[in-house]
Amino acid sequence: MKNIALLSSLTLFAGSGSGSPALKCTDLLGIGFGSEVKIDSATLAPATVKAPEHCDVRGTTWPENQFAVKLPAAWNKRFYMVGNGGTAGVISLGAMDNGLRLGYAAASTNTGHDAAKEPLATFARRGPDNPNADRKALDFGYLAVHETAVLAKKIIQAYYGEAARYSYWVGCSTGGRQGFSEAQRYPEDFDGLVIGAPAISITGLNMRMMWNAQAGHAGPGKITAVKLPLLANAVYQKCDKIDGLEDGLIEDPRKCKVDPAHDLPKCAAGEDGPNCFTAAQLEALTKIYGGAKNSAGKQLFPGQIPGAEISAPAGPARALKSGWEGYIVGAESLPLPRSESSLKFMLLNPPDPEWNYQSFNFDTDPPKIAANAHKINATNPDLSALKRRGGKILHYHGWADTAVVPQLSTQYYESVIEKMGGKETREFYKLYMVPGMFHCSGGVGCGTVDWLTPVVDWVEKGAAPETLIGSRMEGSETKRTRPICPYPQVAKYKGTGGIDDAANFTCVAQPFRRP
Numbered sequence: 001m002k003n004i005a006l007l008s009s010l011t012l013f014a015g016s017g018s019g020s021p022a023l024k025c026t027d028l029l030g031i032g033f034g035s036e037v038k039i040d041s042a043t044l045a046p047a048t049v050k051a052p053e054h055c056d057v058r059g060t061t062w063p064e065n066q067f068a069v070k071l072p073a074a075w076n077k078r079f080y081m082v083g084n085g086g087t088a089g090v091i092s093l094g095a096m097d098n099g100l101r102l103g104y105a106a107a108s109t110n111t112g113h114d115a116a117k118e119p120l121a122t123f124a125r126r127g128p129d130n131p132n133a134d135r136k137a138l139d140f141g142y143l144a145v146h147e148t149a150v151l152a153k154k155i156i157q158a159y160y161g162e163a164a165r166y167s168y169w170v171g172c173s174t175g176g177r178q179g180f181s182e183a184q185r186y187p188e189d190f191d192g193l194v195i196g197a198p199a200i201s202i203t204g205l206n207m208r209m210m211w212n213a214q215a216g217h218a219g220p221g222k223i224t225a226v227k228l229p230l231l232a233n234a235v236y237q238k239c240d241k242i243d244g245l246e247d248g249l250i251e252d253p254r255k256c257k258v259d260p261a262h263d264l265p266k267c268a269a270g271e272d273g274p275n276c277f278t279a280a281q282l283e284a285l286t287k288i289y290g291g292a293k294n295s296a297g298k299q300l301f302p303g304q305i306p307g308a309e310i311s312a313p314a315g316p317a318r319a320l321k322s323g324w325e326g327y328i329v330g331a332e333s334l335p336l337p338r339s340e341s342s343l344k345f346m347l348l349n350p351p352d353p354e355w356n357y358q359s360f361n362f363d364t365d366p367p368k369i370a371a372n373a374h375k376i377n378a379t380n381p382d383l384s385a386l387k388r389r390g391g392k393i394l395h396y397h398g399w400a401d402t403a404v405v406p407q408l409s410t411q412y413y414e415s416v417i418e419k420m421g422g423k424e425t426r427e428f429y430k431l432y433m434v435p436g437m438f439h440c441s442g443g444v445g446c447g448t449v450d451w452l453t454p455v456v457d458w459v460e461k462g463a464a465p466e467t468l469i470g471s472r473m474e475g476s477e478t479k480r481t482r483p484i485c486p487y488p489q490v491a492k493y494k495g496t497g498g499i500d501d502a503a504n505f506t507c508v509a510q511p512f513r514r515p
Helices: 008-012 025-030 093-100 133-160 174-185 202-216 225-243 279-290 335-347 365-370 384-388 407-420 422-426 452-461
Strands: 037-045 054-061 065-072 078-082 105-109 166-172 192-196 299-301 311-314 319-322 392-398 429-434 468-474 477-484 489-493 505-509
Touching: 025 037, 025 054, 025 133, 054 133, 065 093, 065 133, 078 093, 078 133, 093 105, 093 166, 105 133, 133 174, 166 174, 166 452, 174 192, 174 392, 192 452, 202 279, 202 299, 202 335, 202 365, 225 311, 225 319, 335 365, 392 407, 392 452, 407 422, 407 429, 422 429, 477 489, 477 505
Parallel strands: 078 105, 078 166, 166 192, 192 392, 392 429
Antiparallel strands: 037 054, 054 065, 065 105, 311 319, 468 477, 489 505
16 A cells, blocks of 8 residues: 555544544544545444444455454553454454454454455456456555554544554464564554464465375375374374373473374275274375475475374364364365465466466475565564564464464474574563464363463563463363463473362473474
8 A cells, every 4th residue: 555644634633531432433434544545434333242332444445455443432542453364355353343342442354355256365366357466465465464454543543532552463373474474574563462373384384285185185095084083092192191191182292203104003905994094094194294395305394293183072063073174184175275276376486277286396396485485474583673662472372283383383483582582582472382272272272261461461561471371161161271381381280189270280391302
């Protein structure tokens, strides 16, 4: 966007300091926020069970970035912006309401394209019918979030007659990548960032999907859901006790190496069934755990670490579902087409609309997608500008994540420490790894955690978070609590008391050493 200028007349509005509006909601329709901004609607929304009364503002910025800003009648003088998932294309209205209920003015963007019209990554497809393709790719990569944040703050100031005192980002997965992109590129946008399971290496994650698909998506090596209980039992039998406590959780799964050829039952020649793995399936699993490599054996991207094979309650019916389902097994439902689409239209240089996952060459294609990494990845370890202005990051990731390998988070955190120093990093940035948690939530771990309050207290009161408390819920019932320790600390059982009570654990330093 070339210009999002607030008319100088807005300085005439004097806020009362009470957090109440200085304007009527519909007055926002008559205010110019720049030639590239169109306010499509400004509607006073009545209170519901999901949200308090608020002014709901919708609009578009050039070329196709749709945004929403929700302004509560009783404002806490803070700004709260939420991220997206997958390839975005929708405004995260439900996530906005999480902040709205707490009194925050909230915002979200569809990142510059409409998923209903341009599903997956087809928004980046070049052609005469899509003249803004390159710009939409940049909007998805980083621009739409930044420009929406800038605009939302101006709308907030216009409506309340005063600026937000603090600004917060909350996002997981794609939203986690967006948060780190903000911290790295536009550190002035947010004072505190809650960043979950960040997909900071889109190029690497899509390459990993090609690797897994070629190994076990089709043909004799295909892995089916019926074999996942067998796999989970073998993995947990080997890995659960390594942390000193057999409790259905693997505290740090990097400490347990799964070797399918030796750890799993092998089918007899010519046979297959739910109680064994064929030689081709064992080879596929070895590749999935081992990670992407080129023909010379060079590691290109981390493999899946143990722990997510297990089943946990999922969905409204609370049916048991393995963490591998839908991401490694059954990836053809969405993750694989999404990765193929991203490579075809956004990452391969040059783009190739006829390309498919079987065509990916791990010797020649990685450099082709690396050429576009700077437009979409968020792996820069230099966060010094955010630190200088007092910004804070609370970063979390589930150890049993199959959508975004958890090693991305530990490796990135360690790269920041290498760049900025350990003491200096911990003064503004902390990572929490959650044993047994799937992608962003769920799983068998204690992944229900209040992530927002600690970062708000850190920003506004200088109270740095230390050990947090996580819960494993079944409906509204708490089944287990555990300390969630700042990385690289881990929770260790004190030796007495119930293992479902966080009070009987303590966080201890336990630097990782690869087995």
